[in-house]
Amino acid sequence: MVNFKDLGLVNTREMFKKAMAGKYAIPAFNFNNMEQLQAIIQACTENASPVILQVSKGARNYANQTLLRYMAQGAVEYSKEISGGKGAVPICLHLDHGDSFELCKSCIEFGFSSVMIDGSSLPYEENVALTKKVCDFAHQYDVTVEGELGVLAGVEDEVSAAESHYTKPEEVIDFVTKTGVDSLAISIGTSHGAYKFTPEQCTVDPKTGRLVPPPLAFDVLKAVEEKLPGFPIVLHGSSSVPQEEVDIINANGGALKAAVGIPEEQLREAAKSAVCKINIDSDSRLAMTAGIRKVFVDKPAEFDPRKYLGPARDRMKAMYTHKIINVLGSAGHAWDK
Ligand code: G3H
Ligand code: 13P
Ligand code: ZN
Numbered sequence: 001m002v003n004f005k006d007l008g009l010v011n012t013r014e015m016f017k018k019a020m021a022g023k024y025a026i027p028a029f030n031f032n033n034m035e036q037l038q039a040i041i042q043a044c045t046e047n048a049s050p051v052i053l054q055v056s057k058g059a060r061n062y063a064n065q066t067l068l069r070y071m072a073q074g075a076v077e078y079s080k081e082i083s084g085g086k087g088a089v090p091i092c093l094h095l096d097h098g099d100s101f102e103l104c105k106s107c108i109e110f111g112f113s114s115v116m117i118d119g120s121s122l123p124y125e126e127n128v129a130l131t132k133k134v135c136d137f138a139h140q141y142d143v144t145v146e147g148e149l150g151v152l153a154g155v156e157d158e159v160s161a162a163e164s165h166y167t168k169p170e171e172v173i174d175f176v177t178k179t180g181v182d183s184l185a186i187s188i189g190t191s192h193g194a195y196k197f198t199p200e201q202c203t204v205d206p207k208t209g210r211l212v213p214p215p216l217a218f219d220v221l222k223a224v225e226e227k228l229p230g231f232p233i234v235l236h237g238s239s240s241v242p243q244e245e246v247d248i249i250n251a252n253g254g255a256l257k258a259a260v261g262i263p264e265e266q267l268r269e270a271a272k273s274a275v276c277k278i279n280i281d282s283d284s285r286l287a288m289t290a291g292i293r294k295v296f297v298d299k300p301a302e303f304d305p306r307k308y309l310g311p312a313r314d315r316m317k318a319m320y321t322h323k324i325i326n327v328l329g330s331a332g333h334a335w336d337k
Contacts, residue, residue: 003141004113008076010090011113011144015050016183016232016276018336024329025271028052028234029320030096030281032059035313036288037071038078043320044089045079048334051089052114052277054096057103069093069111089334094146096279104134108143116185120148124171131179139180146277149175150187152237153196169223176228183232183277186224188217190237194246194259194282202260210243211260216270225274232276239282240264240327242319245290252293256286264327271328278328287315 004011015026027044031037031053044051053075055068072093079088094114095107104115117134119127131147138145150167167186176184190196202211224233241261249256267278291312295302302308325331 001109001141002111004093004111004143007073007093007111008088008091009072009093009111009113011142012052012092012094012146012183012232012277013144015052015090015092018050018333019276019330020230020232020274022329022333022336023272024333025235025267025275025278026050026052026092027320027324027328027330028054028094028096028277028279029284030054030056030059030279031068031071032063034071035309036284036316037075039284039313039316040320041075041079041091042082043317043324044334045082047321047324047331048086049089049324049328049330049332050091050334052092052094054094054279054281055107055112056096056281057099059096065107065110073111086335098134101130101133101137104145105137108138108141112143114144114146116146116148118148118185120151120185120187124175128175128178131175131181135180135182144182145180146183146185146234147175147179147181148185148187148234148236152187153191166217166220167224169220169227172224172227176231183234184224184228185234185236186221188220188235189214190216190235190262192237192282194239194241194256194261194286196237196239196241196262197260199258211258213260213263216262216266218269221270221273221275228274231274233274234277234279235267235270235275236279238262238267238278239280239286240267241286242283245283245286245315245319248290249286249293252290252297254289254293267327268329280323283319283323284316287319288312291315 097118098104119130135145151165197213295308
């Protein structure tokens with residue numbers, strides 16, 4: 001058993017309390033590789049933002065869970081090293097979309113400071129039972145747990161849903177009370193990936209010709225907040241799919257047609273509410289792909305990976321920096337009292 005506290009990591013409890021009081025959201029960025037992690041830690045340390053590093057089951061399969069955990073441990077030292085003497089920003093290592101008690105237990109025993117148990121595709125009572133089982137185990141080690149109610153459209157790792165079912169506000173008190181969960185992911189119209197809305201669901205901006213998605217269900221968020229005052233809420237599927245990245249990808253041999261994300265002004269509004277954690281993965285994938293594709297087209301003779309992964313890392317860092325300063329509002333809050 002490795003305790004996360006011995007690794008310099010933190011759980012989400014204090015992070016969320018401060019985010020709620022300060023009306024901002026903690027960035028939850030997924031990582032699978034070194035360049036992504038470097039970009040996250042540089043952006044968050046240089047801008048004094050706390051951060052949640054997310055590892056999905058897919059990331060564990062791709063990169064190996066041992067390597068990812070040591071990378072997160074190394075990230076604490078790296079943040080300290082580049083902080084100019086201030087010390088590492090608060091870093092939480094979180095399992096994203098855990099789909100079984102065994103997976104959550106294994107991550108907890110391995111040093112994760114937070115886990116998500118995603119029982120959202122199960123019948124309600126089974127979701128309650130599974131989430132409670134994970135909470136009872138995790139809380140013995142002060143590891144925090146995120147549960148989910150409501151189903152997001154799109155593909156959540158191995159949990160898939162053809163269409164989204166908004167969270168039912170009338171269920172949240174019962175769920176939180178029975179499970180003891182520390183935060184709750186809800187469904188209000190976000191979804192995973194770069195194709196969050198079909199063109200038919202969107203209108204067209206007459207000035208730009210771009211697709212404009214329907215607004216998030218802020219009424220559902222408000223109803224949940226009223227039921228659970230001061231309780232940390234999580235938004236998954238919150239990439240904005242920046243058109244600039246999509247355009248660079250498509251101009252350099254890519255084929256991302258009708259990719260649409262969540263408008264940033266809506267995330268800005270959500271971050272001021274009980275939403276304390278905002279999950280972003282696809283925007284990092286897009287920035288990395290745009291950076292690599294551009295080098296491949298501009299410099300076809302280049303074959304040193306550092307020459308294309310370096311620019312890709314720069315694009316990801318710029319994206320993360322923009323999110324924490326201009327969208328989530330977490331910049332400057334690393335050492336809030
Ligand atoms: O919620 C899904 C995350 O974007 C992780 O995606 O399962 O492909 O690693 P992944
Ligand atoms: P995006 O696909 O919108 O980046 O969502 C990521 C996510 O929710 C990870 O859990
Ligand atoms: Zn998710």
